[in-house]
Amino acid sequence: MMLLISLFSVFETRASTTPLDCKKVTPAVEIQSGIFVRPSHNGILFKDENIANIGFIVGDKAIAVIDTGGSIDEGKRLICQIKQQSNLPIRYVINTHVHPDHTMGNSAFKAENTTFIGHKNLTHAVGILSKTYLRRYNEVTGKNVSDKTIITSYTSVINKLNIDLGNRTLTLTAVQKAHTNNDLLVFDNKTKTLWMSDLLFHKHIPVIGKSGSVNGWLELIKRLKKNKIIKNFIPGHGPLQINWDDASNNQTRYLTLLRDEIRKNISTESDLTHAMESIGLNEGSKWQMFSTFHKRNISYIFSELEWE
Amino acid sequence: MKYMNTLLILLSISFYASTFSIALAKTTENPKPSESIVDQNTTWNTLLKAYYFEDKTIIESDELFDFSAPYRAEDGAMVPIEIVAKKPQTEEHYIKSLWIIIDKNPKPLAGKFKFSPLNGKADLSMRIRVDAYSPVRVIAETNENKLYMVSHYVKSSGGCSAPASSDAATALARLGKIRLKTSLLKSFEQPVQTRLAISHPNTSGLQKDQVTTLFIPPHYISKIDVKFEGKTIFSAETDISISENPNFKFYFVPSKAGILTTEITDTKGNKFTQTKKLEATIN
Numbered sequence: 378m379m380l381l382i383s384l385f386s387v388f389e390t391r392a393s394t395t396p397l398d399c400k401k402v403t404p405a406v407e408i409q410s411g412i413f414v415r416p417s418h419n420g421i422l423f424k425d426e427n428i429a430n431i432g433f434i435v436g437d438k439a440i441a442v443i444d445t446g447g448s449i450d451e452g453k454r455l456i457c458q459i460k461q462q463s464n465l466p467i468r469y470v471i472n473t474h475v476h477p478d479h480t481m482g483n484s485a486f487k488a489e490n491t492t493f494i495g496h497k498n499l500t501h502a503v504g505i506l507s508k509t510y511l512r513r514y515n516e517v518t519g520k521n522v523s524d525k526t527i528i529t530s531y532t533s534v535i536n537k538l539n540i541d542l543g544n545r546t547l548t549l550t551a552v553q554k555a556h557t558n559n560d561l562l563v564f565d566n567k568t569k570t571l572w573m574s575d576l577l578f579h580k581h582i583p584v585i586g587k588s589g590s591v592n593g594w595l596e597l598i599k600r601l602k603k604n605k606i607i608k609n610f611i612p613g614h615g616p617l618q619i620n621w622d623d624a625s626n627n628q629t630r631y632l633t634l635l636r637d638e639i640r641k642n643i644s645t646e647s648d649l650t651h652a653m654e655s656i657g658l659n660e661g662s663k664w665q666m667f668s669t670f671h672k673r674n675i676s677y678i679f680s681e682l683e684w685e
Numbered sequence: 686m687k688y689m690n691t692l693l694i695l696l697s698i699s700f701y702a703s704t705f706s707i708a709l710a711k712t713t714e715n716p717k718p719s720e721s722i723v724d725q726n727t728t729w730n731t732l733l734k735a736y737y738f739e740d741k742t743i744i745e746s747d748e749l750f751d752f753s754a755p756y757r758a759e760d761g762a763m764v765p766i767e768i769v770a771k772k773p774q775t776e777e778h779y780i781k782s783l784w785i786i787i788d789k790n791p792k793p794l795a796g797k798f799k800f801s802p803l804n805g806k807a808d809l810s811m812r813i814r815v816d817a818y819s820p821v822r823v824i825a826e827t828n829e830n831k832l833y834m835v836s837h838y839v840k841s842s843g844g845c846s847a848p849a850s851s852d853a854a855t856a857l858a859r860l861g862k863i864r865l866k867t868s869l870l871k872s873f874e875q876p877v878q879t880r881l882a883i884s885h886p887n888t889s890g891l892q893k894d895q896v897t898t899l900f901i902p903p904h905y906i907s908k909i910d911v912k913f914e915g916k917t918i919f920s921a922e923t924d925i926s927i928s929e930n931p932n933f934k935f936y937f938v939p940s941k942a943g944i945l946t947t948e949i950t951d952t953k954g955n956k957f958t959q960t961k962k963l964e965a966t967i968n
């Protein structure tokens with residue numbers, strides 16, 4: 378066993394020092410005209426790669442990247458996937474929120490002379506969290522990525538911001554606390570596609586961040602469900618082929634159940650352990666990655682609601 | 686996905702640890718107690734035991750109480766723990782205090798909780814911060830000055846520096862609100878379950894302000910006193926390892942209907958109080 382591990386790590390080191398051959402990188406999927414997604418598979422942060430749906434949108438004059446993945450290597454592969462499609466300049470990197478599976482590839486785009494854009498709370502969230510993310514990434518992978526690589530300054534979206542890619546306008550909307558306190562929605566006006574990132578989980582259990590709000594999240598989905606303009610939706614985790622009504626209903630059902638049952642627990646016994654052990658067990662068969670995230674969701678939502 | 690990382694480290698470490706013990710088992714005929722268990726207790730053995738208990742004897746035994754804590758913390762800033770006493774509190778034999786110690790926290794002693802025969806049973810639940818992979822210990826001191834300890838290893842990280850669950854302004858607006866609840870009183874002379882919840886950020890001094898990213902000064906609850914009809918039934922000295930919005934469950938035996946009062950003191954000298962009338966719902 379020991380031998381296997383050391384062999385494996387030697388292999389890992391070699392692999393990462395070999396220059397990346399862009400031709401060997403699997404192309405991103407064009408899910409709408411000019412909208413490319415590098416699909417993900419379910420996995421554990423830092424241990425697994427490609428665990429979030431990330432991608433890019435191509436206009437007539439420029440390209441915007443939407444999230445950069447969980448490592449610099451993932452970011453570099455995304456650059457390959459972009460170059461496979463277009464040689465237009467990568468003018469913007471948009472981060473949908475601070476979580477490391479969406480932002481740790483950022484520094485791969487430093488050399489591309491891009492503008493980094495995020496929710497107005499993103500800069501602070503990065504300030505508080507990103508060194509911890511990187512330390513854990515290094516602990517887990519055995520790599521030694523310097524925290525000097527962290528992108529620390531972002532163009533803030535306070536409410537809404539339009540960016541022009543040439544005959545294609547993206548509308549970025551900073552939302553209230555939902556999955557985190559720094560979520561950004563990206564809307565492509567051309568194809569009426571809403572890049573929801575982690576505001577929508579598809580088949581993968583919805584995961585709430587410590588800074589998020591179940592109330593805010595439910596409110597947001599309720600509002601989006603009334604919107605008749607949006608035609609396509611891109612989730613942050615799970616398959617890209619999506620039925621919006623089903624996906625949004627499922628997510629709403631899960632989050633509502635947790636919110637209501639946790640409120641009930643707080644107003645009666647107020648017992649976190651019992652809440653984690655008893656609430657929402659019937660949802661187990663309905664979601665992938667349930668056992669990894671369900672109890673933690675309860676713990677976070679309990680903290681949010683205990684003194685609401 | 687913020688805390689997935691925690692989980693991952695856990696996974697990878699336990700993976701390496703189990704690989705290591707497999708290797709060890711193969712190479713040694715008489716396996717010694719696992720290396721990692723010795724390591725886990727180093728801080729306690731070399732430092733903390735003497736600091737808190739000098740040269741007193743501590744019996745490692747669950748003879749007096751059960752103690753449960755999650756092996757893996759879902760949220761290191763909010764780790765629920767529970768102590769269930771195995772023997773009733775009597776005038777002859779009772780637990781007079783419970784100490785909660787988290788070895789690897791910046792301030793290991795989370796709190797010292799005092800009990801008496803008035804509690805009926807010395808059960809106690811609360812939520813603590815666990816900053817790193819660490820043993821969590823409960824030490825019970827009896828009225829005969831004997832010490833008993835049960836410990837669990839908890840895999841957690843960043844519990845003391847994790848940002849608060851609500852912003853400072855919201856937390857300030859409800860600072861010191863108290864909920865004091867008791868279970869239905871079915872008969873006197875029976876232990877009544879009491880839940881004490883206080884809205885307080887209990888800042889540890891290790892958390893950063895979300896806006897300025899500067900450290901927030903420590904501000905936490907340091908004293909708890911709960912009286913029934915003027916007599917203390919539950920009291921504690923507490924520190925930064927108690928989670929934000931402290932929440933305790935304990936028991937006491939009312940001999941009659943009466944008034945339950947609580948006084949909470951924090952490190953800024955604020956005092957918060959709450960009273961509750963306890964009436965029999967018995968026939």
Ligand SMILES: [Zn+2]
Pocket residue numbers: 474476556575686687
């Ligand atoms: Zn996320």
